[in-house]
Amino acid sequence: MSKSQLTLTPVETAACCSPLLREPLSTDQAERVAPLLKALADPVRLRLVSIVAASEGGEACVCDLNDAFDLSQPTISHHLKVLHDAGLLDRTKRGVWVYYAVRREVLADVAALIGGGV
Amino acid sequence: MSKSQLTLTPVETAACCSPLLREPLSTDQAERVAPLLKALADPVRLRLVSIVAASEGGEACVCDLNDAFDLSQPTISHHLKVLHDAGLLDRTKRGVWVYYAVRREVLADVAALIGGGV
DNA sequence: GATCAATATTGACAGATGTCGATGTCTGGT
DNA sequence: ACCAGACATCGACATCTGTCAATATTGATC
Secondary structure (H helix, E strand, O other), X not given: XXXXXXXXXXXXXXOOOOHHHHOOOOHHHHHHHHHHHHHHOOHHHHHHHHHHHHOHHHEEEHHHHHHOOOOOHHHHHHHHHHHHHOOOEXXXXXXXXXXXXXXXXXXXXXXXXXXXXX | OXXXXXXXXXXXXXXXXXXXXXXXXXXHHHHHHHHHXXXXXXXXXXXXXHHXXXXXHHEEXXXXXXXXXXXXXXXXXXXXXXXXXXXXXXXEEEOOEEEEEEOHHHHHHHHHHHHOOO
């Protein structure tokens, strides 16, 4: 399953304007989208995503991420887990290191839903 | 101040890709964006925004919004306050009724920052 | 296989968040 | 003036969240 979890219908994705602004979201839809936004809705996690995305090869290892913050290693690990569980980051283990990469399609879907083509 | 609070630089807004994915967000930027996402990151508030946006004239009065949920009136009032405080909803009092309207530019800015032109 | 370095997991704790019932504050009509 | 209705605020509560120190796990190396 490499596509996003938002499961927009073709009509929704093709429409000119964001679904959010065009018609009332169903309770189900809202409950599927909210966790993604919740995962993003933290300064540390926003920076994590952006640092990972801007890294060489589109991925970054945890050791580098730890150095970018004034937070404990477990805390960074926790935030990465939240982002990964939400489906926003991919996780790859290579040797002792773990690399995270941004799932851009998911982010794009969220963006499309929020502000699509306003 | 009718523009969004994200205060993207011209370079950022003009770029092809979302700032979030192009370069590491500064701590300051992250702390300005996170509250907006936080305000959106709730199923009830997502539905509130979408119901308001999809309403006649782009605005809805609280009485209608109350009816759309199985929640107490104070709870809806609370969520509307969160959205309004975040700058996502405009508030207008007409007579006894209060009308909320979506600030689409703000939503568009958030969307552009998150998934811009990916 | 003992050790070390990189991540993850656990447990604990303070503070934030969603919800409600009760109450307050307007505003229009009687 | 009073009342009724629309909305906001307050106080309380349970739950969730971000953070850390301590500990576990995993993989490379000697």
